[in-house]
Amino acid sequence: MRLNDSETGETIAAIATAVAPGEGSVAIVRISGAEAERIGQRLFVAPGQQVWESHRVLYGHVVDPSNSERLDEALLLLMRAPRSFTREDVVELHCHGGLVAVQRVLELVLLAGARRALPGEFSQRAFLNGRLDLTRAEAISEMITARSRRAAQLAMAGLDGGLQQRIADLRERLLDQLAELEARVDFEEDLPPLDGAAVTAELAAVRLELQQLVAEARQGELLRRGLRVAIVGRPNVGKSSLLNLLSQRERAIVTDLPGTTRDLLESELVLDGVPLTLLDTAGIRPTSDRVEQLGIERSRAALAAADAVLLIFDLEAGWTRADEDLRQLVPKGVVLLVAGNKADVACLPVGLVPSGEGVLADVRFSALTGAGRDELVAELLRRCGASCLEGVQVALNTRQRDLAAAAALSLGAALEAAAQQLPWDFWTIDLRAAVRGLGEITGEAVSEAVLDRVFSRFCIGK
Numbered sequence: 001m002r003l004n005d006s007e008t009g010e011t012i013a014a015i016a017t018a019v020a021p022g023e024g025s026v027a028i029v030r031i032s033g034a035e036a037e038r039i040g041q042r043l044f045v046a047p048g049q050q051v052w053e054s055h056r057v058l059y060g061h062v063v064d065p066s067n068s069e070r071l072d073e074a075l076l077l078l079m080r081a082p083r084s085f086t087r088e089d090v091v092e093l094h095c096h097g098g099l100v101a102v103q104r105v106l107e108l109v110l111l112a113g114a115r116r117a118l119p120g121e122f123s124q125r126a127f128l129n130g131r132l133d134l135t136r137a138e139a140i141s142e143m144i145t146a147r148s149r150r151a152a153q154l155a156m157a158g159l160d161g162g163l164q165q166r167i168a169d170l171r172e173r174l175l176d177q178l179a180e181l182e183a184r185v186d187f188e189e190d191l192p193p194l195d196g197a198a199v200t201a202e203l204a205a206v207r208l209e210l211q212q213l214v215a216e217a218r219q220g221e222l223l224r225r226g227l228r229v230a231i232v233g234r235p236n237v238g239k240s241s242l243l244n245l246l247s248q249r250e251r252a253i254v255t256d257l258p259g260t261t262r263d264l265l266e267s268e269l270v271l272d273g274v275p276l277t278l279l280d281t282a283g284i285r286p287t288s289d290r291v292e293q294l295g296i297e298r299s300r301a302a303l304a305a306a307d308a309v310l311l312i313f314d315l316e317a318g319w320t321r322a323d324e325d326l327r328q329l330v331p332k333g334v335v336l337l338v339a340g341n342k343a344d345v346a347c348l349p350v351g352l353v354p355s356g357e358g359v360l361a362d363v364r365f366s367a368l369t370g371a372g373r374d375e376l377v378a379e380l381l382r383r384c385g386a387s388c389l390e391g392v393q394v395a396l397n398t399r400q401r402d403l404a405a406a407a408a409l410s411l412g413a414a415l416e417a418a419a420q421q422l423p424w425d426f427w428t429i430d431l432r433a434a435v436r437g438l439g440e441i442t443g444e445a446v447s448e449a450v451l452d453r454v455f456s457r458f459c460i461g462k
Contacts, residue, residue, distance in 0.1 A: 013106065014029070014030060015102055023097065024097030025096070026097050027096065028094050031093075031114055032088045039109055039112045039113060039114060046059065047059075053078070054078055057076070058076045059075055060076065062074050062105050064108060072096055074093050074105075078090075086122055087130065119455065119460050120457065123137045123140055134441070135400070135441065136161060139155045139157075141457060142224060143155035148223060150274075151224050154223055163396070167438055168442060170206050170438060174434055178432065178435060184424045196418060199427075206411060217397070217401035220394075221398070223273070223275075223395070224397070226275030227277070228308075229306060232311055232330075239312050243267055243280040246267075247278070266278070266280075272381055274386045303329060308384050309335070311338045312339050312341050313341070314342055315343060315361070335380075403440050404441065406437050410431070410434040413430040414430040414431045
């Protein structure tokens with residue numbers, strides 16, 4: 001069981017940095033466990049009179065003890081327990097970047113007695129050994145995968161303990177009320193009367209804070225995951241030009257010929273702090289070209305998977321039956337923004353479309369001049385609920401949000417028991433469930449299966 005690896009003294013190792021051919025000047029092999037120092041001493045040769053002590057960097061070579069071959073010139077950093085990330089003995093070998101040298105060094109470490117670490121196993125040991133609570137551990141993963149500066153700031157708030165402290169404070173408030181209630185269950189005749197109104201007021205206050213956290217979790221998810229936005233429209237209305245305008249580089253081929261985009265193009269960018277994946281779709285129209293048909297099929301699939309759809313039409317040509325057909329293809333529940341292109345040549349009052357069908361453009365822009373770009377971005381983010389994210393300081397991830405929502409529901413049930421004037425022990429049933437749920441968020445009450453599921457999402461070496 002992964003939960004017991006740290007307790008059995010098993011030593012683990014992995015490459016703790018991204019590795020790619022020809023990229024990265026340094027690669028780190030991390031070793032943690034009771035045998036880490038012995039393995040380091042066996043494989044690392046430091047010339048001269050360098051002192052082997054904790055938190056001191058040594059210079060030398062990684063050497064194969066079987067034939068004395070030098071594998072790499074490297075630095076070694078020893079961190080003896082408990083002054084390390086895992087609170088175990090940790091050795092890091094800082095090798096040259098690339099593929100071959102660092103892989104050979106890891107192979108030697110494994111031959112010397114370490115086991116290859118599982119994804120997130122170093123962080124799991126840090127949690128099990130009391131170095132991190134579960135919210136901080138999850139924040140590490142979120143920091144690594146952050147796609148924007150705001151997402152990284154949100155992860156840093158988790159690392160600093162802001163989320164843990166907020167949840168712990170709410171849990172303590174519930175524990176105080178639970179203690180008062182349970183005392184009355186067992187010793188009511190020996191204690192002064194309990195102020196039930198004060199208890200329910202406190203439970204209601206905690207429930208409101210949890211509901212606010214759950215609501216803010218959606219905004220945090222936008223910063224972490226971002227939005228998938230499909231750009232759709234008739235052929236040659238400026239979809240690819242808009243993609244290039246938003247990306248601020250030539251991401252798609254732009255010509256005057258309809259049907260130029262024959263496949264689904266993706267572009268990753270950050271707009272006002274929110275990560276976006278823009279999907280430039282093939283123009284949807286009847287065609288006998290099999291390649292273009294495949295692109296259109298992918299466009300339809302992109303519509304179904306998108307968080308929002310940006311429907312582009314030609315202001316100069318006006319709203320057509322084909323534009324209306326495209327609008328009807330947008331699935332219900334998906335945010336839709338209708339944007340008119342060629343505002344630089346269409347002499348129309350703002351918002352009006354020469355269609356005669358009562359259709360209004362949400363925004364107008366010019367893919368050629370860039371006019372209206374900022375307004376388009378602002379309106380898109382507003383409709384997706386991503387326009388007011390600056391005030392978000394801490395945000396629950398999906399696992400934490402579900403637990404907080406369940407705790408809020410349990411408090412609602414406890415308040416219902418209070419409203420019905422049921423005995424104290426009926427209040428405590430749901431109150432205990434709420435306390436347990438908040439404990440799972442920080443890891444104070446969590447199962448081995450949950451830990452495995454959380455840490456298995458981490459990258460190897462972290």
